[in-house]
Structures are given as structure tokens and as C-alpha cells.
Amino acid sequence: MTTALDRLRQYGYELPTPRAPVASYVPVTRSGNILYVSGQISASDAGVVTGRLGDTMNVVQGGNAAELAALNVLAQIVHSAGIDLEAIKRVLKLSVFVCSAPEFNEQHLVANGGSNLIIGVLGDKGRHARSAFGVAALPLGAAVEIEAIVEV
Numbered sequence: 001m002t003t004a005l006d007r008l009r010q011y012g013y014e015l016p017t018p019r020a021p022v023a024s025y026v027p028v029t030r031s032g033n034i035l036y037v038s039g040q041i042s043a044s045d046a047g048v049v050t051g052r053l054g055d056t057m058n059v060v061q062g063g064n065a066a067e068l069a070a071l072n073v074l075a076q077i078v079h080s081a082g083i084d085l086e087a088i089k090r091v092l093k094l095s096v097f098v099c100s101a102p103e104f105n106e107q108h109l110v111a112n113g114g115s116n117l118i119i120g121v122l123g124d125k126g127r128h129a130r131s132a133f134g135v136a137a138l139p140l141g142a143a144v145e146i147e148a149i150v151e152v
Contacts, residue, residue: 004085007121008074011067018075019043022139028081033089035081035150039097040072041142050141053134054104057143063113066096069146070114074121077150089151091118091128097145100134107132114146 008015021027021038029036042049042065049065051057057065073094077083096111098104111132119126128148138145 004088004121007123008071008085011117011120013071015078016045016071016075018072018079026080027076030081030152033152034092035077035083035148035152037073037076037081037148037150039095039139039145039147040069040076041139042066042068042144043072043140043142044068048140049143051143052099052101052104053106053110053143054101059106059109062098062110062143065143066098066110066113066115066146067117069096069142069144070094070117073114073146073148074118077148081152083152085122087152088122088125091122091126092149092151093129093131094118095147096130096132097135097138098132099136099138099141099143104134107134110144114144 053062098107
């Protein structure tokens with residue numbers, strides 16, 4: 001049987017150690033069987049993926065950045081909340097924030113990078129409601145930030 005971590009490896013990723021919060025918040029809170037994952041930026045061990053969609057980045061680059069942000073959501077669930085990926089019952093919602101030039105209107109396509117990773121790793125229980133927003137700036141100059149609501 002293929003596990004979520006096996007499917008993550010098929011994307012070429014290992015689950016990273018999450019970044020520590022850079023302000024006054026916790027990475028994950030839990031109320032009953034619902035996890036609220038704080039916004040996770042497009043970052044890897046190599047650093048923060050920065051840029052503005054429609055200015056210094058295209059949709060493909062933005063989708064790749066969203067994929068990294070989604071990877072960091074999964075890392076927070078496992079490392080900060082102590083929940084095995086197999087214990088996730090359903091990803092309820094992703095909110096995707098895309099650093100965008102004023103005329104850029106393809107945030108939904110950028111957000112697909114994160115959605116596709118979550119669904120690819122978790123299967124049907126990764127299918128979720130979603131909002132995608134264009135914003136003027138994100139913390140640390142990140143190109144994408146994703147927050148999640150997850151049932152466990």
C-alpha cells in the first residue's frame with residue numbers, strides 16, 4: 001500500500017522540518033478534531049521563494065511556489081501538531097495568498113500548485129474548498145502563502 005509519504009516522495013520531496021514562526025503566533029491550533037494551520041510561505045531549505053506574479057514571476061513559477069507552501073502546511077501538521085498524514089480525515093479548506101501585480105488575475109492558477117500537491121499526496125481526503133487572493137505583499141517577500149483547515 002502506498003502511503004502519503006510515499007506519494008510525497010513521488011513529487012520529489014521529503015517532509016521538511018518546519019520553519020519557526022517569525023511573529024507572535026503558533027503554527028497550528030486544534031479545536032476538537034479540527035486543525036487550523038497558520039499561513040505557510042513558499043520556502044525551502046534554500047530560502048524563501050520571493051517575487052510578484054505578473055511582474056517578476058509567471059504562473060508556472062507561482063505554482064511551484066504554491067507547491068512549496070503546501071508542503072510546509074503538511075510539515076506543520078506532522079511536526080507541530082504531531083498528526084500523521086494518514087490520520088487526516090479531510091482537508092476542509094485552503095486559503096491561498098499570492099503576491100500579485102495589480103493587473104494579475106490568475107491567482108486561481110497559481111493556487112493549483114498547492115491544491116494539486118495536497119490532493120496528490122492525500123488522495124480524495126485532500127480535496128478541499130479554496131479561496132485564492134491577490135495581495136500586495138507577503139511576509140519575508142514570499143511569493144505565496146497558504147493556510148489550511150484540516151479535519152483529523
